[in-house]
Amino acid sequence: MSKEENQTGQNSKKNRALIIIIGIVISIIAIIYYINSLKYETTDDAYIESDLTQISSRVSGQISEIYIEDNQQIEEGDLIAKIDDTDYKVKYEQAQAMYEKALYSQKVAKAKLNAVNSEINLAERDLDRYKKLYEAGAVSLQTLDNAQTRYDNTKAKLLSAQEDILSNTNDKVADANLRVLKAQRDQAELYLKYTDIIAPNSGTVTNKNVDKGKYVQAGQPLFTLVSDKIWIEANFKENQVGKMKVGQNVDIKIDAYPNKRFKGRIESIQKASGAKSSLFPPENAVGSFVKIVQRIPVKIIFDEEINTEEYNIIAGMSVEPKVRVK
Numbered sequence: 379m380s381k382e383e384n385q386t387g388q389n390s391k392k393n394r395a396l397i398i399i400i401g402i403v404i405s406i407i408a409i410i411y412y413i414n415s416l417k418y419e420t421t422d423d424a425y426i427e428s429d430l431t432q433i434s435s436r437v438s439g440q441i442s443e444i445y446i447e448d449n450q451q452i453e454e455g456d457l458i459a460k461i462d463d464t465d466y467k468v469k470y471e472q473a474q475a476m477y478e479k480a481l482y483s484q485k486v487a488k489a490k491l492n493a494v495n496s497e498i499n500l501a502e503r504d505l506d507r508y509k510k511l512y513e514a515g516a517v518s519l520q521t522l523d524n525a526q527t528r529y530d531n532t533k534a535k536l537l538s539a540q541e542d543i544l545s546n547t548n549d550k551v552a553d554a555n556l557r558v559l560k561a562q563r564d565q566a567e568l569y570l571k572y573t574d575i576i577a578p579n580s581g582t583v584t585n586k587n588v589d590k591g592k593y594v595q596a597g598q599p600l601f602t603l604v605s606d607k608i609w610i611e612a613n614f615k616e617n618q619v620g621k622m623k624v625g626q627n628v629d630i631k632i633d634a635y636p637n638k639r640f641k642g643r644i645e646s647i648q649k650a651s652g653a654k655s656s657l658f659p660p661e662n663a664v665g666s667f668v669k670i671v672q673r674i675p676v677k678i679i680f681d682e683e684i685n686t687e688e689y690n691i692i693a694g695m696s697v698e699p700k701v702r703v704k
Contacts, residue, residue, distance in 0.1 A: 417704040424612035428693040429605035435594045436572040456577045463573040473563040501529040581605045610678040619674045621703040629700040641681045648675040
């Protein structure tokens with residue numbers, strides 16, 4: 379065997395050994411990766427979620443002032459807009475005047491009660507006198523009946539006059555009427571207050587659909603307020619959820635920031651599949667049944683403070699959560 383053939387044979391053996399070593403290394407890496415993958419469950423059916431609040435007007439009217447712009451950050455209690463309150467002020471003043479009138483009318487009601495008390499005393503004395511005269515045969519039965527009628531009518535007037543007086547027990551007609559007027563006044567005051575549209579919670583303005591001078595109806599959506607609080611709704615297959623528990627750690631990859639891994643944990647697992655929670659849940663008791671792997675919504679929250687200046691994470695973004703199940 380020549381020297382060159384010997385050298386070629388040695389090189390061939392080295393190449394085969396190298397290939398075998400590389401194959402073994404790749405196999406070991408694949409086995410390690412597979413074993414490691416058993417510790418995690420992941421899905422690409424996951425999205426950033428947030429509370430979305432439709433802000434609407436509670437009364438109708440023309441917008442006189444607007445204090446917000448699209449994508450503006452606002453705080454709970456901020457004044458968002460004002461509705462022209464002229465009509466509502468007039469209605470409140472009318473209701474307040476009616477309430478005060480009912481209170482002032484008590485002087486008249488008490489004077490009326492005093493007068494009716496005098497009338498019934500007189501009617502009672504007349505009735506007693508005519509009874510004695512009738513028994514003595516001095517007056518006719520018709521005269522006695524007239525006296526009885528006057529007395530009965532005066533008793534009815536007395537009852538009505540007593541019901542017109544406010545009581546401490548709140549069981550008179552006057553008490554009920556005053557409560558009605560008070561409720562009308564309070565409602566008018568409430569509607570006047572509603573002309574100031576206040577932010578119910580903090581968040582960012584989106585889908586603004588209102589401007590100064592626009593007439594809005596009660597209940598009409600003005601814009602959507604997106605809460606600063608965010609979480610992830612991940613829809614795992616049912617054969618994945620069986621390994622999951624509340625509190626398990628999650629590595630979160632957001633498509634918008636592929637080089638960053640956020641930390642989170644499972645907060646809750648929904649007690650119904652996504653299909654079962656839909657508007658028209660499937661009816662499985664049919665002859666044409668085909669088994670479909672269901673997906674279960676899992677709520678994942680962030681376990682770290684998000685730097686909003688560096689990471690703009692908004693509702694609807696796609697996410698790939700990786701749950702450590704072992």
